Amino acid sequence: MPSLPFQALRCPLDGSALTRRDMSWRCEAGHSYDVAREGYVHLLPVQNKRSKDPGDSKEMVAARRHFLSAGYYAPIAQALAETLRAHSHGPLSCLDAGCGEGYYLREVQSTGMSLSILGLDISKWAVQAAAKSDKSSTWVVGSNANLPVVSGTLDCVLCLFGFPVYAEFARVMKTDGLLIQVDTGEQHLRELREVIYPSLKPPREGEAPLPEGFSLIDERALCFNIVLESREAIADLLAMTPHLYRASQAGRENAAALERLSLSIDVRIRCLRRSFG
Numbered sequence: 001m002p003s004l005p006f007q008a009l010r011c012p013l014d015g016s017a018l019t020r021r022d023m024s025w026r027c028e029a030g031h032s033y034d035v036a037r038e039g040y041v042h043l044l045p046v047q048n049k050r051s052k053d054p055g056d057s058k059e060m061v062a063a064r065r066h067f068l069s070a071g072y073y074a075p076i077a078q079a080l081a082e083t084l085r086a087h088s089h090g091p092l093s094c095l096d097a098g099c100g101e102g103y104y105l106r107e108v109q110s111t112g113m114s115l116s117i118l119g120l121d122i123s124k125w126a127v128q129a130a131a132k133s134d135k136s137s138t139w140v141v142g143s144n145a146n147l148p149v150v151s152g153t154l155d156c157v158l159c160l161f162g163f164p165v166y167a168e169f170a171r172v173m174k175t176d177g178l179l180i181q182v183d184t185g186e187q188h189l190r191e192l193r194e195v196i197y198p199s200l201k202p203p204r205e206g207e208a209p210l211p212e213g214f215s216l217i218d219e220r221a222l223c224f225n226i227v228l229e230s231r232e233a234i235a236d237l238l239a240m241t242p243h244l245y246r247a248s249q250a251g252r253e254n255a256a257a258l259e260r261l262s263l264s265i266d267v268r269i270r271c272l273r274r275s276f277g
């Protein structure tokens with residue numbers, strides 16, 4: 001189902017609402033942002049960039065697209081859609097903060113929910129890939145640290161294996177808005193980590209603290225196994241994770257020598273509601 005128009009973008013320079021005219025978004029003060037050929041808009045002012053090409057590289061994005069499109073993480077997408085459906089109703093305005101190449105938004109949309117969608121990522125390569133695959137949603141290059149979104153407008157924010165900035169999420173959400181986070185659990189990709197690192201880090205102690213301004217309404221672990229049957233699939237998985245840079249040369253060579261890898265997937269799905277007081 002195509003997504004409904006997303007109406008709540010704001011100017012990253014002065015914070016006033018943006019309206020779409022033909023192939024650009026404009027604010028009252030006259031700041032104008034062109035929609036790129038692929039259909040996305042760049043709303044990350046150069047002074048807010050910490051590097052020339054922030055976020056995931058073109059290669060990481062291509063590896064993630066390849067890996068996710070093979071369906072290995074389909075149970076995660078399904079659980080995400082179920083969680084969203086269980087805790088919300090009616091047409092939803094929804095932001096995926098750090099959307100990558102858009103896999104989870106495409107999957108949630110394919111369940112037929114009525115959504116007005118904003119996918120945002122700091123990586124131009126990720127947003128470009130996402131926009132090419134879905135012409136009905138709004139795709140933005142921007143940062144979670146300074147969301148180009150009007151305050152108090154969103155029913156739902158998704159942050160999937162991402163970099164949450166809770167104060168910004170709270171700002172853009174409606175008073176009873178939902179935040180759904182998916183993060184890795186202790187056993188996640190353990191077998192890959194055992195191959196690439198000489199020893200594994202001890203697990204983190206205790207629960208993740210509850211961010212200010214949110215209450216916990218649901219939390220679940222999702223664990224399953226996948227089997228990668230080719231060097232390419234193993235290389236894609238490694239390339240889409242920070243392990244590629246953290247591993248030593250020897251660790252990367254160990255992974256490259258594998259032709260098959262059975263893996264534990266262990267993720268935590270946390271559902272928080274915006275709350276006051």
Ligand SMILES: C[S@@+](CC[C@H](N)C(=O)[O-])C[C@H]1O[C@@H](n2cnc3c(N)ncnc32)[C@H](O)[C@@H]1O
Binds near residue numbers: 055104126163
């Ligand atoms: C591990 S990937 C997850 C991508 C996607 N959510 C998924 O699960 O397929 C993290 C993503 O966060 C993006 N990112 C990093 N810092 C960010 C920031 N400050 N604001 C928005 N996105 C950011 C990266 O470019 C990358 O696409």
